[in-house]
């Protein structure tokens with residue numbers, strides 16, 4: 001069996017005043033669609049930043065694709081769409097094509113030439129998120145949810161093996177959340193992209209994901225989504241600070 005794509009081994013992290021993560025171990029295997037769930041301030045964004053190598057754990061070790069993260073050379077294999085990407089300056093004068101092509105510029109370095117077939121690659125990435133019809137539109141004319149898809153295309157154009165998304169449904173209205181998840185599920189299923197998604201809204205857990213990790217400074221549960229129903233009330237309270245009702249397979253938690 002291949003090494004996990006992300007293997008977090010007993011890490012802890014403290015900001016100057018605040019203990020954010022304690023003794024976290026978590027594996028993300030190829031093909032997983034993992035949702036990390038937890039209340040505000042439970043350490044979700046901190047955990048993502050550690051996965052991305054943006055901050056170093058105070059204790060513990062991370063392996064990426066079987067290599068100690070200190071020696072890992074293929075950061076382009078891990079795509080990231082940050083929480084802030086959809087609170088984007090709406091006056092920004094760029095077309096969708098330019099924004100997505102920016103994901104390639106990042107890969108080849110600012111002073112390198114764009115690959116010859118960059119337009120084909122941009123189009124493919126936009127098709128993958130169902131936004132190819134918008135290629136010549138200005139990014140500022142799009143809705144929050146449409147912009148979010150464009151930022152996912154921008155990450156996809158660099159052909160990552162894992163895509164990490166920090167609260168991607170913020171700014172997407174309720175009716176469109178389901179189709180947004182369908183799009184992510186098809187990236188996972190049809191394009192074989194491993195997905196790690198963070199959200200603090202338990203309702204966004206749908207039947208599309210494969211795994212769940214419940215975080216609140218420590219991991220209270222990690223496993224197949226269907227096993228989450230076996231979590232005791234006591235554990236749920238410890239995780240979320242109050243009782244969270246069971247997650248139903250088609251419609252999320254209630």
Ligand SMILES: Nc1ncnc2c1ncn2[C@@H]1O[C@H](COP(=O)(O)OP(=O)(O)OP(=O)(O)O)[C@@H](O)[C@H]1O
Pocket residue numbers: 015016017018019020038039040041042043044045046047200
């Ligand atoms: N840059 C920072 N400096 C100091 N403390 C921080 C910093 N960033 C986060 N924290 C603290 O670390 C803890 C975890 O924060 P984190 O942002 O990882 O949580 P989160 O689960 O992503 O929260 P939210 O759902 O509100 O986005 C919180 O107590 C927070 O106040």
